[in-house]
Amino acid sequence: MFECLFEQASLLKKICEAIKELTDQACFEVSGTGISLQAMDSSHVSLVSFLLRNEHFSQFRCDRNLTLGLNLKMITKILKTAGNEDRVTLRAEDDGDHLVMVIESKTGNKISSYEVKMLDIDQQAFGVNETDYKASTKMSSEEFQRICHDLLVVGDTVSIEMTKDGITFSVSGTETSGCITCRQSGTVDDESVGTEITLQEPMNLSFALKFLNLFTKATPLSNSVSIEMSADQPLCIHYDIGDMGNIRYFLAPKIDDEEGAGAAGAPAAAPTEAAGGDDE
Amino acid sequence: MGIKHLMQVILENAPDAVVENPVPSYFGRVIGIDASMALYQFLIAVRVEGQQLTNDKGEVTSHLMGMFTRTTKMMAAGLRPVYVFDGRPPEAKQNELARRHEVREDAKEKEAEAKEAGDQAEMERFSRRQVRVNQQHCDEAKRLLTLMGIPYIEAPGEAEAQCAALCRAGKIWATGSEDMDSLCFGSPILLRNLTFSEARKLPIREVHLDQVIAGLGLTMPQFVDFCILCGCDYCGTIKGIGEKNALKLIKRWGTIEQALEHLDKTKFPLPESFNYQQARALFQQPEVLDPARVDLRWGQPDEEGLVQFLVGEKQFAEDRVRATTARLRASKQTATQSRLEQFMGPPAIMTSCSAPPGPWPMVQGPIVLTPSPFPPLRQQAGAAAAEKGNKKARTSAKGAKGAAKATATKPAAKKR
Numbered sequence: 001m002f003e004c005l006f007e008q009a010s011l012l013k014k015i016c017e018a019i020k021e022l023t024d025q026a027c028f029e030v031s032g033t034g035i036s037l038q039a040m041d042s043s044h045v046s047l048v049s050f051l052l053r054n055e056h057f058s059q060f061r062c063d064r065n066l067t068l069g070l071n072l073k074m075i076t077k078i079l080k081t082a083g084n085e086d087r088v089t090l091r092a093e094d095d096g097d098h099l100v101m102v103i104e105s106k107t108g109n110k111i112s113s114y115e116v117k118m119l120d121i122d123q124q125a126f127g128v129n130e131t132d133y134k135a136s137t138k139m140s141s142e143e144f145q146r147i148c149h150d151l152l153v154v155g156d157t158v159s160i161e162m163t164k165d166g167i168t169f170s171v172s173g174t175e176t177s178g179c180i181t182c183r184q185s186g187t188v189d190d191e192s193v194g195t196e197i198t199l200q201e202p203m204n205l206s207f208a209l210k211f212l213n214l215f216t217k218a219t220p221l222s223n224s225v226s227i228e229m230s231a232d233q234p235l236c237i238h239y240d241i242g243d244m245g246n247i248r249y250f251l252a253p254k255i256d257d258e259e260g261a262g263a264a265g266a267p268a269a270a271p272t273e274a275a276g277g278d279d280e
Numbered sequence: 281m282g283i284k285h286l287m288q289v290i291l292e293n294a295p296d297a298v299v300e301n302p303v304p305s306y307f308g309r310v311i312g313i314d315a316s317m318a319l320y321q322f323l324i325a326v327r328v329e330g331q332q333l334t335n336d337k338g339e340v341t342s343h344l345m346g347m348f349t350r351t352t353k354m355m356a357a358g359l360r361p362v363y364v365f366d367g368r369p370p371e372a373k374q375n376e377l378a379r380r381h382e383v384r385e386d387a388k389e390k391e392a393e394a395k396e397a398g399d400q401a402e403m404e405r406f407s408r409r410q411v412r413v414n415q416q417h418c419d420e421a422k423r424l425l426t427l428m429g430i431p432y433i434e435a436p437g438e439a440e441a442q443c444a445a446l447c448r449a450g451k452i453w454a455t456g457s458e459d460m461d462s463l464c465f466g467s468p469i470l471l472r473n474l475t476f477s478e479a480r481k482l483p484i485r486e487v488h489l490d491q492v493i494a495g496l497g498l499t500m501p502q503f504v505d506f507c508i509l510c511g512c513d514y515c516g517t518i519k520g521i522g523e524k525n526a527l528k529l530i531k532r533w534g535t536i537e538q539a540l541e542h543l544d545k546t547k548f549p550l551p552e553s554f555n556y557q558q559a560r561a562l563f564q565q566p567e568v569l570d571p572a573r574v575d576l577r578w579g580q581p582d583e584e585g586l587v588q589f590l591v592g593e594k595q596f597a598e599d600r601v602r603a604t605t606a607r608l609r610a611s612k613q614t615a616t617q618s619r620l621e622q623f624m625g626p627p628a629i630m631t632s633c634s635a636p637p638g639p640w641p642m643v644q645g646p647i648v649l650t651p652s653p654f655p656p657l658r659q660q661a662g663a664a665a666a667e668k669g670n671k672k673a674r675t676s677a678k679g680a681k682g683a684a685k686a687t688a689t690k691p692a693a694k695k696r
Contacts, residue, residue, distance in 0.1 A: 043305045044619045044627070124627035126620060157615060174610070206615050234623050252623060254615035 002030045002066050003091045005059040009103065010084035011221075011241075013076075015050065018218035018239075018247055020072040022048050027123050030092075031065040034245065038125050046211045047126060047234075050247035064094055069121035075101075078114050092118075133228035133236065135162040135203035139182060140193040141225040141239065145216035147180050152209050154178045157254055161204040162197060162229065171209070193224045203229045206254040212237070215249040282460040284511035285523040290487065293527075294495020300483040303474075307358030308616045310576065311471060312443035314457035315363040315432065318475040319413045319421055321458070322346025330404040335595040343417050344424055344594060350475055351430055352604050355578075355611040362452060362576055363425055363432040364439040365418055367567075372514035372558050384410045427586045428608060429579035433569065441465045441566030449571035454486070463489050464507045464563045466500070498530060504563045506530040508556050509539075515559035516551035518543075536560075581608045 006012045019026060019039060026039040034054040040047045054060040082088060082103040089102040096118075103112045147169050151158055155173035162168075170179035185194035218239045219225075226238040234250040241247060290297055326333060326342035333342045354361050369377060387409035394402035425432045435442035443455035444465035454469035455462045462470045472485040493503045509526035511517040521529070529539040536556050583605045590596040621627065 040620065040627075042301070043307070043617075044621060045617055047620055126624040126627050208617055232623065234620060250620065252618040252620050255618050256615045 001061070001063055001091065001093050002068075003059065003061045003089065004030075004035070004054075004057050006088040006090075007058055008084060009079060009082040009086045009088045012088055013079045013082075013084070014218075014220045015052075015241075015247070016072055016076045016079060018221060019048055019050070020076055021214040021217055022046060024073055025069065025071055025119055025121050025123075027121055028068045028070060029065065030062050030068065032062050034060075038123075040124065040126075041211075044124075045208070045252050046214070047250040048215075048247065049250075050241070051245040052241065053245050056242075056244040059089075066092060066094065068092055068099055069119040069123075070099060070116065071119060074116060078103075078116070081112065131230050131233050131236075133233070134200045134230045136198045136226055136228040137162055137167045137182075137195060138193075138198075138224055138226045139167070139195040141216075141219045141222055143182065143193075144225050144227070145219045147182075148209060148212045148216050151178065151180065152213060156209050157206050158209050158212065159204060159206040160227065160229065160235070161202070162199060162227075163202045164197065164199055167195065167197065167227070203231065205229055205231075205235065207235055207251055208254060211249075211251050215251070218247050218249075221247060282458070282513075283464065283507045284517075286460040286463070286507065286510060289510075289523045289527065290492050290495070293497075294492050297488045297491035297495055299486045299488070301486060302483050303354070303359070304357045306471075306484065308360070308618070309453040310360045310362060310451070311354075311454050311456045311474065312362050312364050312433075312446050312452040313474065314439045314443060314455070314459060314462075315365045315418070315421060316413050316439060317457050317459060318347065318350075318363070319343045319417050320411065321475050322350070323411045323413065323417070324408050330400070330407075335593070339594075340417075341594045341596070343413075344420060344590065345596070346475075347421055347424055348428070348590065348596075348601075348604060351425075351428060352608045352611070354474075355430075356607050358611070358616060360576075360578060361430060361456070362446075363421070363430065364442050364446075365422070365432060365434045366439045367434060367436045370437055370514065370562055370567075372555065372562060375516070375553075376513040384412060423589065424586075427582045427589060429581045429612075431576045431578065433574060436569060437567035438465075438562075440467070441562075442568045443467060445566075445568040446571045446574060451571050451574055451576065460507075461512065463487065463492060464504050464512070465566060466563075496527065501564075502530050502534060504560055505536045505539075505556075507563075508536065508559045512559055512563075514562050515556050516554055518548050518550055518554070520548045578612065580612065581605050583609075 019037065022041045023039040026037055029036050032054065034052050036049070036051045038047065038049040054062070078101055079088070083106065085106045087104040087106075089100075089104070091100040091102070092098070098118055099116045101114045101116060103114075104110070148158075151169060151171045154176050155171040158169050158171050160167065160169055164184070166181050166183040168179055168181040171177065182195045184197045215237045221241050222239040224240070226236075228236040228238060234252050237249040237251070239247045322343045322345070323332065323340065326346040332340045333345055335341055351361055387406040391403055391406035391410070394406060422432055433442060433446075438461070440455065440457055440459055440462040443452065443457065444462060444467040446452045447455055447467045447469065454471045455467040456471045456474040458472055460470070466489065468489050470487040470489070472487070473482045474484055493500055496503065496506070498506060506526050508515055509518070509521055509529065510523045529543070530536075533539040533542060540550070583602065586605055587598060587601055590601050591598045
């Protein structure tokens with residue numbers, strides 16, 4: 001059987017919030033090493049993966065590896081009934097078809113128990129190659145969230161440029177364009193997180209803001225975020241969950257339409273040789 | 281049209297072959313659309329108070345309106361449509377075409393009757409049945425597409441056959457048609473409901489050929505034979521043999537030849553002309569343009585040309601034409617969203633807990649055998665566990681550790 005105890009419901013809440021925008025249903029894999037998950041949005045543009053290592057749970061038991069197919073919307077609703085300080089236990093039998101969630105109030109006087117039916121999910125998973133990213137920026141997660149949110153006013157595609165001086169987010173819409181630059185700064189003081197850039201070569205790629213805004217749902221999990229890019233690779237947005245694990249998002253870039261650029265002035269349609277009765 | 285009841289058979293026997301997705305999830309996909317089918321749908325569906333749209337000369341313009349707006353919507357959603365027009369219909373289709381002609385004649389008479397009786401609903405019904413896509417409609421559609429900057433192809437024979445050839449050659453991602461024939465011609469993916477009105481909010485139905493034939497338990501040649509027995513456009517059917525019997529026969533005997541040999545001819549008399557070899561040849565070696573010679577380009581729309589054609593000749597509202605053109609132009613300017621598959625290779629399927637046990641993850645293609653399938657997760661996890669001696673996992677974690685890294689060796693989720 002599998003059993004683990006979250007001392008604070010808030011952690012599990014935040015994790016579910018960070019994933020449920022991308023997919024309604026997901027497979028949680030539990031093994032002797034911890035809990036992990038990989039899920040994609042329906043159009044296969046983005047992917048989220050997270051890991052929580054077993055040794056950071058106050059109780060963790062897993063007799064055999066299980067893959068738990070769960071409805072995240074339902075799990076989130078149940079977690080809403082728990083206070084942030086409540087303790088949550090997850091339990092699943094090796095051959096059961098449901099997950100048991102036990103929510104214990106801080107004082108221990110109230111115990112709620114929920115059974116959630118598990119789903120048959122055929123999920124597609126990628127082998128993500130561990131790329132050595134050519135450019136990466138570590139910055140305040142709240143700042144990043146704000147930038148993604150603010151730029152959505154202007155347009156839906158952001159180009160992210162990293163140079164040795166800083167990271168620039170620029171958006172151009174039909175009538176407006178805008179850009180926000182965060183300069184390389186290092187840590188300013190103990191409280192706030194500065195912007196640190198590690199660069200092998202400058203990088204400039206375009207992404208859909210819609211997805212970046214979904215990723216920033218993970219902001220409450222960490223006060224810093226790493227943005228990592230390489231040419232011809234998906235963007236990686238990386239949040240550490242304390243020292244317990246991490247949550248990472250991958251996003252396929254937007255690519256300029258070659259034909260669009262090439263054929264701008266060229267004759268519109270290109271029917272084949274057989275096209276005989278062309279009008280005009 | 282198409283293969284009789286094929287969709288039902290597929291839904292019953294191979295439900296996994298059909299997926300439904302909303303239109304926007306097809307961004308970036310190049311889709312070959314059967315133009316005759318699309319025009320026919322527009323002529324039927326684009327109406328005001330039951331009447332087709334016309335200009336002041338009384339010429340029908342429904343097809344142009346439909347094509348203009350639907351194509352723009354597809355482009356705006358990031359799809360890249362290519363229209364494929366029918367060429368000469370094959371000889372074998374003459375019977376089917378004659379039958380359709382009769383249906384139209386019949387409808388004409390009935391409409392006249394309904395008119396006399398003053399029954400508006402019946403009149404509309406029969407007027408729709410008379411709809412036919414003629415050469416003029418096609419020529420106007422081609423002119424419109426040229427002005428819009430949308431590519432089109434004129435197939436030498438059937439449009440679906442051409443789409444299938446393009447699809448197999450990777451020139452297009454899927455065939456967009458209502459006609460199930462496309463599967464017989466070998467289109468790996470067929471999209472239905474693509475040209476329906478957006479107001480109906482129908483999701484697009486995606487049919488995967490490989491899963492269809494796997495689900496039916498047939499090979500591709502057997503699938504074609506099965507479809508011919510079900511009833512196609514090129515060949516008569518045997519009375520008493522429907523889709524259920526057809527599937528049984530082909531599963532039992534493998535080919536039509538064998539099946540006919542063992543068929544009780546007194547119970548199931550063959551029709552006068554049952555030229556299944558010809559139908560089979562049409563499905564398997566149709567007349568198509570070599571896909572390698574097809575070059576697809578999406579250009580800029582010619583706004584003044586569109587205004588002159590649609591407003592000047594066809595009396596469309598000018599502001600609407602200009603607004604739609606602007607949308608079309610905008611759709612060309614945005615960069616196209618790519619997919620993770622383009623960078624990470626095809627995904628493997630993993631199955632959740634309550635599914636039957638099996639090796640995990642189930643592998644589709646060679647991807648899982650590549651050296652680093654998502655190593656950070658597992659390796660970090662494994663390493664961390666190794667370092668700390670894994671105090672809290674009271675169980676077989678150590679055994680799991682070794683397996684954790686090797687992708688294909690993860691134990692089954694659960695025993696049944």
